Amino acid sequence: MADTARAGYEAFNRYYFSQLDRQGVVLDERFNGGGSVADYVVDLLDRPLLSLWATREGRPFASPNASIFGPKAMVINELAGSGGDALPHFFRRRGLGPIVGKRTWGD
Numbered sequence: 001m002a003d004t005a006r007a008g009y010e011a012f013n014r015y016y017f018s019q020l021d022r023q024g025v026v027l028d029e030r031f032n033g034g035g036s037v038a039d040y041v042v043d044l045l046d047r048p049l050l051s052l053w054a055t056r057e058g059r060p061f062a063s064p065n066a067s068i069f070g071p072k073a074m075v076i077n078e079l080a081g082s083g084g085d086a087l088p089h090f091f092r093r094r095g096l097g098p099i100v101g102k103r104t105w106g107d
Helices: 005-018 039-045 083-093
Strands: 027-028 050-051 061-063 072-076 099-101
Touching: 005 039, 027 039, 027 050, 039 083, 083 099
Parallel strands: 027 072, 072 099
Antiparallel strands: 050 061
């Protein structure tokens, strides 16, 4: 995510929702220029699996829809700040997975 403003959210939505068939998530947060508080991203990543649905025809599906339930990790560096500080902080507070790299300005 380049930032936690419009461009960053557009990129996150484009890449996250187009890869819902993946088994896990690696979120690259390096060089994040900030913007807003990224609670939206953390909320999507923290959606727990509530149920699996089996149909007579077709593939089973999960609830909630549009979620990746597998392992998650975040890559950070010392050049992320502002909203780029909040995102790894929230990721860590929710226990979503390991954070790899050099700590951000305030994390």
